[in-house]
Amino acid sequence: MFLSRLGRGTFAVAVLGVTAAACGGDPSDEAFTPRLTTEAPADDPPADTTTTVAAPESTTAPSTTTPGGTPVTWQRVSLGFVSAYVLARDGEAAVVDTGVAGSAADVAAALEMLGLGWNAVGHVILTHSHGDHVGSVGEVLTQAATATGYAGAADIPQITSPRELVAVSDGDTVFGLQIVATPGHTPGHVSVFDSPGRLLVAGDALNGTDAMGGESGGVAGANPQFTADLVAADDSVRKLASLDVDTILFGHGEPVVGGAADKLAELAASI
Numbered sequence: 001m002f003l004s005r006l007g008r009g010t011f012a013v014a015v016l017g018v019t020a021a022a023c024g025g026d027p028s029d030e031a032f033t034p035r036l037t038t039e040a041p042a043d044d045p046p047a048d049t050t051t052t053v054a055a056p057e058s059t060t061a062p063s064t065t066t067p068g069g070t071p072v073t074w075q076r077v078s079l080g081f082v083s084a085y086v087l088a089r090d091g092e093a094a095v096v097d098t099g100v101a102g103s104a105a106d107v108a109a110a111l112e113m114l115g116l117g118w119n120a121v122g123h124v125i126l127t128h129s130h131g132d133h134v135g136s137v138g139e140v141l142t143q144a145a146t147a148t149g150y151a152g153a154a155d156i157p158q159i160t161s162p163r164e165l166v167a168v169s170d171g172d173t174v175f176g177l178q179i180v181a182t183p184g185h186t187p188g189h190v191s192v193f194d195s196p197g198r199l200l201v202a203g204d205a206l207n208g209t210d211a212m213g214g215e216s217g218g219v220a221g222a223n224p225q226f227t228a229d230l231v232a233a234d235d236s237v238r239k240l241a242s243l244d245v246d247t248i249l250f251g252h253g254e255p256v257v258g259g260a261a262d263k264l265a266e267l268a269a270s271i
Contacts (some may be wrong), residue, residue, distance in 0.1 A: 069176065071197025075110040076255065079103055081211070082132045085201055085249050086110045087177070087194065094123035094175045095140060095147075096192055096201045097133040097251060104139035118143045123175045126151040126165070127203025128186040129158035130226070133251060138162050150174055152181065152188025182240065184233025185222040191240060198246035200260070205236050206267075208253015216254045219263040221271060223252075234271045241268035 072087040077099065084097040084107060093116050095107055111117055121144035126134050129151070141149055141162050151159055153167035168174065168190060170181035178193040182205035192201040200206075207223060210216030222233035241264045248260045256263060 069196035072177075072194045072199065073114060074199065074249065075114050076249065077103070077106050077110045079106060082251055083249070084110075084133075086114060086116075087175070087192075087199075087201070088114045088116060088120070089176065091116070091120060092122050092175070093120045094125060094177065095121055095144070096125045096249075097127055097203065098124065098136035098140045100132050101135040102139075103136040104143055107136070107140055108143070119146070121147045123147055124149045125168075125174060125177070125179075125190075125192055126155070126159060127191065127201070127205075127251065128152070128189040129155035130186065130204070133203065134159050150179075152183075152186075152190045154183070154188030155186050156188065158186075180240065180243070182233075182236035184229050184231070184236045185227045187228060189236070191236075193243055193245075195244070198244055199249070200240065200243060200245045200247070201249045202240065202251070204251045205233065205240065206248060206250055206264070208250040208256065211250070211253035217256060219248060219256060219260065219267050220253075221267060237264075237271060238268045241265050 070089055072089045075086040075088070077084040077086065079099045082099055084095065084099045084103065086107065087094045087096060093111060093114065099106065108118065111120065124137065124140055124144060124147050126137060126149065137149065137159065138161065141147060149161055149163065149165040150168045151165050153169065156165050156167055159165060168179045170179065172179040176194070178195060180191045180193055182189050182191045182203070185204045189203060189205055191203055191205050193199070205222055207220045208216065209218035209220050221237045222230065224230055227233050245260050245264060246258060248256045248264065
C-alpha cells in the first residue's frame, strides 16, 4: 500500500479481493512520515448511507441542488485499493477513471445502480496515466461505443486507448464538469469539479487518509512515493483548496462527504 497524509472517511464499502500495488508502481517497504490533517471537526455532517450490491459494492450519493445548475449524482466503483466513479445527470453519464484491467463489469454495475447502461455514457475522463486508473479504458470505451475519452495532454502519450483521446486543460468543461489542471503526481494530471454539487473528483492529486492505514475521513496530498514532482503536486493541493468544495472523491481512500473544504484548507496550509 502506498502512503500519504491522513484523516477520517464517511463511506463503508466492500473490498473486492483485489491485491495490487498502489498507484504508480510497486510499494516500497521503507516507511515515511506523512504530513497529516487533524481529526475532523465534531460538527461535521453525518455520513451518508451505504448502498450494498453483490458485486461490486458501490455507494450512491445524490447531491443537494444548489444555485447554478443540477448537481451530478455519483456512484463509487470500489475496486479494493483503487476507485473509479460514475457521474450522472439528466440521463447521461460520465465515467471518471476506469480502474485496473478487467473492471468494465464493475463500472457497468455502477451504471445499473443509477438506472443507466453503457449507451448513457457520453464521456470517459482519465485523471492521469497510471495503470490502476486507466487499465480498463479499452474495455470501457469499447462498451461505451459513442463516448469520447479525455485526459491531460501531457499524459495522453502514456495511455493506450482504442480511439484517440481528447486533450483537456485547465478551465475546460466536459459534461458540465470543470477540468482543473493538477500536475505533480503526473505531468498531465487533471481533477474534475462539479460546481453545482460542490463535488471534486481528485484522482491522485489528493488521497483519503485511510488508504494508507490511518483513520478514515481526512484529506492527504499526493503520495510522494509515486509522484513525479512533489513541489508541483503541493501547488496543486493549494489550487484545489481555492475551490468551494464540500465532497471529495479520491482514487484511493474513502470519500469525504460534507465539510471537505475545511479539511482541504488545513492540508493546504500545512504544506
